[in-house]
Amino acid sequence: MELSLAAVLFYSLAALAAGTAVAAVVAEDPSRAAAWLLGTLAAVSGVSFLLGAYPAGAAQLLAAVGGSAALRRAGARPAASEVAARLRAGAGWWAVATAAGLLLFGTFAVTLAGGDATPADRASAGDDSGISFDAYLLPIGLVAVHLLVALAAAAYLARGPRPPQDAAAPQPAGAPAP
Amino acid sequence: MSADVGLTHYLLLGALLFACGATGVAVKRNASGAFVGVGLMLVAAAVNFVAFAHFNPAFRTEGWAFALLVAVLGAAGAAVGVAVALAYARGRGTADVDAARDLKG
Numbered sequence: 001m002e003l004s005l006a007a008v009l010f011y012s013l014a015a016l017a018a019g020t021a022v023a024a025v026v027a028e029d030p031s032r033a034a035a036w037l038l039g040t041l042a043a044v045s046g047v048s049f050l051l052g053a054y055p056a057g058a059a060q061l062l063a064a065v066g067g068s069a070a071l072r073r074a075g076a077r078p079a080a081s082e083v084a085a086r087l088r089a090g091a092g093w094w095a096v097a098t099a100a101g102l103l104l105f106g107t108f109a110v111t112l113a114g115g116d117a118t119p120a121d122r123a124s125a126g127d128d129s130g131i132s133f134d135a136y137l138l139p140i141g142l143v144a145v146h147l148l149v150a151l152a153a154a155a156y157l158a159r160g161p162r163p164p165q166d167a168a169a170p171q172p173a174g175a176p177a178p
Numbered sequence: 179m180s181a182d183v184g185l186t187h188y189l190l191l192g193a194l195l196f197a198c199g200a201t202g203v204a205v206k207r208n209a210s211g212a213f214v215g216v217g218l219m220l221v222a223a224a225v226n227f228v229a230f231a232h233f234n235p236a237f238r239t240e241g242w243a244f245a246l247l248v249a250v251l252g253a254a255g256a257a258v259g260v261a262v263a264l265a266y267a268r269g270r271g272t273a274d275v276d277a278a279r280d281l282k283g
Contacts, residue, residue, distance in 0.1 A: 024198070030211045044225055056228055059249040060249045147251075147254045156261075
């Protein structure tokens with residue numbers, strides 16, 4: 001049975017995505033589950049790159065990093081130091097993460113350098129079979145505005161508690177101490 | 179014997195991811211854990227869109243565009259959802275979704 005390089009990359013990325021997805025569901029700690037979700041999103045981004053969907057893969061990677069960071073921050077409310085202590089990884093986890101990262105960047109290298117021509121290459125070569133998002137500029141613009149409003153609303157909702165009024169009000173000079 | 183990767187393989191991957199996400203939403207009691215499941219389901223949809231776009235050239239532009247929209251909307255939804263859960267947990271002292279009965283009809 002012959003396995004092409006693309007097939008090897010697909011099976012590796014699929015195993016990474018499936019394994020991290022199952023781990024995200026099984027994990028009891030929300031911050032740990034969010035960290036596993038980051039692995040799933042990165043693997044799916046690699047699958048998108050493998051299929052030549054470069055814009056979608058890049059957007060998934062960016063959204064994965066930002067969303068997972070927010071999830072991890074909110075999943076462990078007590079204190080940042082406690083979160084860091086819970087997410088501290090040993091040598092084995094570092095090895096797994098390094099292998100996953102190398103797999104992801106290997107996929108990027110294979111698809112961008114040795115695989116299909118990029119849309120820019122096709123455009124420079126006069127090939128009109130590239131992708132044009134002209135018909136979807138308005139929906140994509142609306143979604144971008146929606147994302148901006150959603151992030152502003154999220155920042156407003158997630159703001160910390162206000163300090164008490166008595167502590168914030170300046171004390172007049174010469175006033176007796178309580 | 180060749181072992182080419184076809185559309186079925188990508189659909190199976192998407193189905194597995196969706197099943198994991200649905201299980202997480204149904205099982206998790208913590209709101210943040212439930213949002214992880216929602217994220218998995220959105221990722222599964224994106225896999226399907228990208229796969230169909232690759233194997234059906236007539237659907238290529240639409241598949242890529244919808245995959246982009248799914249990624250961005252998933253990030254926006256996760257941000258707002260987690261912020262709401264955080265505000266609720268700050269006020270009630272718990273992020274247990276079973277404890278949120280204020281809007282129960």
